[in-house]
Amino acid sequence: MHSRTAESLGGRFSKVLLWVYVVAMQVFFLAPVVAITVGSLTTTQYVVFPPKGLTLQWYSRMLDRPEIIYSFLLSLGIALGAATASVLLGLLVSLAIVRYSLRLNTILWLLVASPMMLPTVVLGFGFLQTYTHLGLGTSILGLLAGHLVIVTPYAFVLIATGLRSVDRSLEDAARSLGASPMRTLGLVTLPIMFWSMLAGWALAFLVSFGDAAVSVFLNTPQVVTLPVRIFDALKYSPLNPQLTAVSSVLVLVTLVVLVASASFIRLERIMDRMR
Numbered sequence: 001m002h003s004r005t006a007e008s009l010g011g012r013f014s015k016v017l018l019w020v021y022v023v024a025m026q027v028f029f030l031a032p033v034v035a036i037t038v039g040s041l042t043t044t045q046y047v048v049f050p051p052k053g054l055t056l057q058w059y060s061r062m063l064d065r066p067e068i069i070y071s072f073l074l075s076l077g078i079a080l081g082a083a084t085a086s087v088l089l090g091l092l093v094s095l096a097i098v099r100y101s102l103r104l105n106t107i108l109w110l111l112v113a114s115p116m117m118l119p120t121v122v123l124g125f126g127f128l129q130t131y132t133h134l135g136l137g138t139s140i141l142g143l144l145a146g147h148l149v150i151v152t153p154y155a156f157v158l159i160a161t162g163l164r165s166v167d168r169s170l171e172d173a174a175r176s177l178g179a180s181p182m183r184t185l186g187l188v189t190l191p192i193m194f195w196s197m198l199a200g201w202a203l204a205f206l207v208s209f210g211d212a213a214v215s216v217f218l219n220t221p222q223v224v225t226l227p228v229r230i231f232d233a234l235k236y237s238p239l240n241p242q243l244t245a246v247s248s249v250l251v252l253v254t255l256v257v258l259v260a261s262a263s264f265i266r267l268e269r270i271m272d273r274m275r
Contacts (some may be wrong), residue, residue, distance in 0.1 A: 162196020
């Protein structure tokens with residue numbers, strides 16, 4: 001009787017500790033984001049938390065700076081292009097690795113996944129050297145190519161996970177009814193693994209949109225992404241409320257992408273397939 005009571009109390013105590021740990025971690029990760037967002041509403045000429053008064057003047061002033069708008073649109077366009085291209089490339093590589101057992105699959109997997117394992121500073125310096133020799137070092141195309149390399153591994157991992165979840169018997173049934181391989185892929189395989197492609201696209205978009213470590217090597221005075229512009233401005237005016245307003249826009253875009261993708265994707269489905 002006493003042992004059961006002790007086990008019951010121990011189980012409740014463990015649950016309480018788990019909840020305390022989860023809440024503490026959430027506060028630890030979300031506190032800086034909340035501080036930046038709320039601090040951007042201050043009426044003072046410098047960032048202070050809690051803010052002294054509430055105003056949206058720093059957001060309106062941000063719209064009066066064309067370089068900020070250009071950097072935002074550039075980051076958005078690069079992220080959209082890199083995420084879309086990474087899904088297409090990740091799909092092709094996933095089909096080659098998952099559907100065909102070849103000796104080259106290991107090498108192909110290492111080539112695709114290696115950017116996710118290497119330090120971003122090393123990648124950025126390598127991109128700068130390579131693209132400069134190719135004549136792309138000072139162009140938007142070079143920046144897009146660099147982002148495509150760093151985000152493709154994230155899209156590939158999720159797409160390959162979704163492809164492994166497809167029941168091969170469904171594809172065989174479609175083929176037995178006269179469907180061609182391409183028609184089977186378009187009408188059977190892709191709809192089933194659509195959730196993984198969407199998840200890969202969203203993750204690739206977020207990685208590209210918020211990247212600064214690689215972009216700082218590929219940016220030029222005329223081509224500057226938003227994270228790099230924020231990073232450069234912090235050197236001269238770290239307490240400028242306009243910077244917190246711009247950072248809040250980055251957070252807002254990230255939340256919109258996360259909420260939009262979460263409405264179509266169930267996280268537990270991805271975790272079950274990755275086990």
